[in-house]
Amino acid sequence: MSLYLTLKDEIVKQILNGTYKSGDVLPTEQALCQTYELSRVTVRKALEEMKKEGLVTSVQGQGTVVSFRKGAFTSSLEIIALVAAVHNPFFASFMEHFERVAEENGSLVLFKQDFQGQAFASHELYYRFIKKNIRNVVLWPQTEHIDFELLNRLRSIGMNLVLFDQLFETNVADSVGLDNRHAVTELYGQLRSGFEGEIIYIGYEGLNLPSELQRDQAFQEASGGKGRRFRIPWGGDVERETTALLLRLREEGVLPANLLCCNGPVGLAAARCLESFGWQDIALTVIDFLPEMAKYPMIVYQQPMREMAEKTYQRLIAQNNQGELWLPGRYPVQGEVLHVKGNGPQ
Amino acid sequence: MSLYLTLKDEIVKQILNGTYKSGDVLPTEQALCQTYELSRVTVRKALEEMKKEGLVTSVQGQGTVVSFRKGAFTSSLEIIALVAAVHNPFFASFMEHFERVAEENGSLVLFKQDFQGQAFASHELYYRFIKKNIRNVVLWPQTEHIDFELLNRLRSIGMNLVLFDQLFETNVADSVGLDNRHAVTELYGQLRSGFEGEIIYIGYEGLNLPSELQRDQAFQEASGGKGRRFRIPWGGDVERETTALLLRLREEGVLPANLLCCNGPVGLAAARCLESFGWQDIALTVIDFLPEMAKYPMIVYQQPMREMAEKTYQRLIAQNNQGELWLPGRYPVQGEVLHVKGNGPQ
DNA sequence: CTAGATTTGTCCGTATGTATC
DNA sequence: GGATACATACGGACAAATCTA
Numbered sequence: 042m043s044l045y046l047t048l049k050d051e052i053v054k055q056i057l058n059g060t061y062k063s064g065d066v067l068p069t070e071q072a073l074c075q076t077y078e079l080s081r082v083t084v085r086k087a088l089e090e091m092k093k094e095g096l097v098t099s100v101q102g103q104g105t106v107v108s109f110r111k112g113a114f115t116s117s118l119e120i121i122a123l124v125a126a127v128h129n130p131f132f133a134s135f136m137e138h139f140e141r142v143a144e145e146n147g148s149l150v151l152f153k154q155d156f157q158g159q160a161f162a163s164h165e166l167y168y169r170f171i172k173k174n175i176r177n178v179v180l181w182p183q184t185e186h187i188d189f190e191l192l193n194r195l196r197s198i199g200m201n202l203v204l205f206d207q208l209f210e211t212n213v214a215d216s217v218g219l220d221n222r223h224a225v226t227e228l229y230g231q232l233r234s235g236f237e238g239e240i241i242y243i244g245y246e247g248l249n250l251p252s253e254l255q256r257d258q259a260f261q262e263a264s265g266g267k268g269r270r271f272r273i274p275w276g277g278d279v280e281r282e283t284t285a286l287l288l289r290l291r292e293e294g295v296l297p298a299n300l301l302c303c304n305g306p307v308g309l310a311a312a313r314c315l316e317s318f319g320w321q322d323i324a325l326t327v328i329d330f331l332p333e334m335a336k337y338p339m340i341v342y343q344q345p346m347r348e349m350a351e352k353t354y355q356r357l358i359a360q361n362n363q364g365e366l367w368l369p370g371r372y373p374v375q376g377e378v379l380h381v382k383g384n385g386p387q
Numbered sequence: 388m389s390l391y392l393t394l395k396d397e398i399v400k401q402i403l404n405g406t407y408k409s410g411d412v413l414p415t416e417q418a419l420c421q422t423y424e425l426s427r428v429t430v431r432k433a434l435e436e437m438k439k440e441g442l443v444t445s446v447q448g449q450g451t452v453v454s455f456r457k458g459a460f461t462s463s464l465e466i467i468a469l470v471a472a473v474h475n476p477f478f479a480s481f482m483e484h485f486e487r488v489a490e491e492n493g494s495l496v497l498f499k500q501d502f503q504g505q506a507f508a509s510h511e512l513y514y515r516f517i518k519k520n521i522r523n524v525v526l527w528p529q530t531e532h533i534d535f536e537l538l539n540r541l542r543s544i545g546m547n548l549v550l551f552d553q554l555f556e557t558n559v560a561d562s563v564g565l566d567n568r569h570a571v572t573e574l575y576g577q578l579r580s581g582f583e584g585e586i587i588y589i590g591y592e593g594l595n596l597p598s599e600l601q602r603d604q605a606f607q608e609a610s611g612g613k614g615r616r617f618r619i620p621w622g623g624d625v626e627r628e629t630t631a632l633l634l635r636l637r638e639e640g641v642l643p644a645n646l647l648c649c650n651g652p653v654g655l656a657a658a659r660c661l662e663s664f665g666w667q668d669i670a671l672t673v674i675d676f677l678p679e680m681a682k683y684p685m686i687v688y689q690q691p692m693r694e695m696a697e698k699t700y701q702r703l704i705a706q707n708n709q710g711e712l713w714l715p716g717r718y719p720v721q722g723e724v725l726h727v728k729g730n731g732p733q
Numbered sequence: 734c735t736a737g738a739t740t741t742g743t744c745c746g747t748a749t750g751t752a753t754c
Numbered sequence: 755g756g757a758t759a760c761a762t763a764c765g766g767a768c769a770a771a772t773c774t775a
């Protein structure tokens with residue numbers, strides 16, 4: 042490898058591992074010449090490459106500083122990296138649509154399998170992206186423990202980020218996700234207008250993701266603060282926990298009451314429960330549609346996958362075009378109410 | 388201006404005016420040094436700028452050649468130039484939507500007023516675009532006399548082009564326009580199912596634009612080759628010519644018959660004619676909606692401006708992302724049938 | 734296939750201009 | 755004004771790739 046590329050790699054490495062932080066002034070060209078025993082031409086060539094890639098900026102009379110960008114990075118949408126649990130059925134559906142949208146527009150989508158958020162939090166992964174000049178990343182955050190500092194560092198050296206599925210209040214990325222207020226309000230309206238009896242919400246305990254909090258809160262608002270909410274622990278066996286909760290509620294006399302389930306797995310577990318115990322006095326509504334749901338009668342709020350994919354792609358376009366003028370935003374999309382008849386288990 | 392930028396401008400100028408054509412080998416760095424009496428560093432810096440912009444490519448041991456690209460150019464969508472007759476009401480409507488779509492995604496849209504196609508054919512205009520590194524151009528061709536050679540030369544040095552409103556069979560640009568077959572078929576169906584009597588087509592004489600040809604042909608197909616077609620001369624006073632034609636057809640006994648008008652101005656002229664002569668035995672259908680049409684009863688096929696704008700923008704995205712892999716295409720969009728009641732002239 | 738000529742790629746030392754502090 | 759640091763420019767040298775005789 043040529044001298045100037047070796048030097049460039051050395052400096053990029055130091056920027057990425059924090060030796061030179063965002064906003065720091067690099068050693069002067071003269072100093073770099075002495076440190077690495079290179080001529081000024083070579084040092085300048087290395088710096089020029091980095092300037093071209095937006096990693097540093099130089100001002101005459103002042104020095105060369107590591108880029109510190111609040112805004113987005115003007116790059117190319119040729120390659121987009123998608124970091125997510127690829128085998129999750131919900132994400133698989135999104136992935137399919139997103140890939141179609143991206144490829145219609147000539148973008149190549151690369152996936153990085155994210156097993157339990159390990160890739161999501163991996164410094165190394167993003168460092169490789171930067172080195173390969175991959176500047177567009179779509180993330181699917183499934184945990185509340187997100188290293189926003191890392192994301193912020195990535196943004197500041199020129200990575201465009203879109204968070205998908207959760208509407209975070211953050212200044213490092215655009216987020217595209219379901220309009221949870223709309224979803225809950227629609228389902229609550231369906232239950233209120235079509236069925237008799239109390240409406241209760243079933244959610245997660247100990248899950249602080251925005252979508253769960255927003256749904257919980259929307260339910261409170263829809264019910265005028267009077268609706269009762271019950272929770273199953275996050276991280277356990279959803280099927281078992283849901284069944285246990287419903288049996289307890291039946292014993293305590295809370296049931297029969299109509300159910301509004303916070304997501305697909307909980308809703309599906311509830312549907313199986315109602316089916317097997319023959320509780321036909323309970324109406325079931327769920328946010329998210331899963332294929333297995335076709336067997337059970339319920340009302341589902343279906344996420345508009347194609348629209349979410351388009352909006353996600355559009356946010357990357359916008360970040361690439363707006364550059365420093367970009368401001369982070371939350372982009373909710375609205376789905377549709379689906380009445381599933383239920384053709385019974387096979 | 389610095390020496391290397393002056394040299395660069397000089398060479399770019401020669402590429403654009405055809406001194407060096409696409410695929411030609413530039414003089415060697417040594418030769419340029421002698422010709423312009425500059426050091427090799429300076430010459431190389433100028434060439435490097437041009438390489439960065441994709442105007443030339445160089446191979447060691449071989450020389451520096453002027454780029455010859457069949458495909459699109461991978462640039463940035465930060466700036467898009469729109470060359471069109473800005474004050475035309477039809478285009479103004481498109482412009483409004485396009486600007487909205489583009490700015491939602493952070494692109495800046497610049498307009499270049501095109502008076503009777505003069506700007507459209509101006510070498511100078513595009514030269515300036517290239518110099519300012521504006522690589523995305525949307526064109527509204529209103530004449531059949533298009534210098535596709537010029538457009539091809541622009542494409543080959545890295546200009547992305549989208550033709551709007553006409554679906555050309557060309558390999559230099561994507562084209563986005565109305566699905567004329569659908570428009571004519573829909574209107575023909577409306578007349579056949581809702582009204583008695585013959586259906587005749589009114590188009591232009593001597594206008595070889597694709598949209599006119601496609602509409603004429605679609606009418607032939609819809610009518611099974613039996614439908615009579617009449618024409619007014621292109622370029623004259625539409626109002627007067629249309630009135631004259633309709634009066635002649637009445638005299639000759641062709642009218643009463645139901646009308647399918649090729650575009651907005653003709654349709655509007657026909658509507659006024661029917662109104663003033665009180666010919667209520669004639670049903671009127673038109674492709675394109677103009678605001679003044681609200682006064683007259685007619686059936687209009689309305690162009691989907693928002694969708695056209697989105698598709699046009701999407702084609703630019705695709706060209707920028709697909710780069711050399713891009714292949715030109717025709718992208719038709721379908722509109723909707725509008726039943727205008729007509730509230731009478733004020 | 735080889736040898737030599739050509740052309741770009743990389744690198745060095747040096748000098749002057751210009752913006753910033 | 756002076757010191758500092760980047761921007762531009764010059765001349766020279768060798769390496770690597772390519773073409774040609």
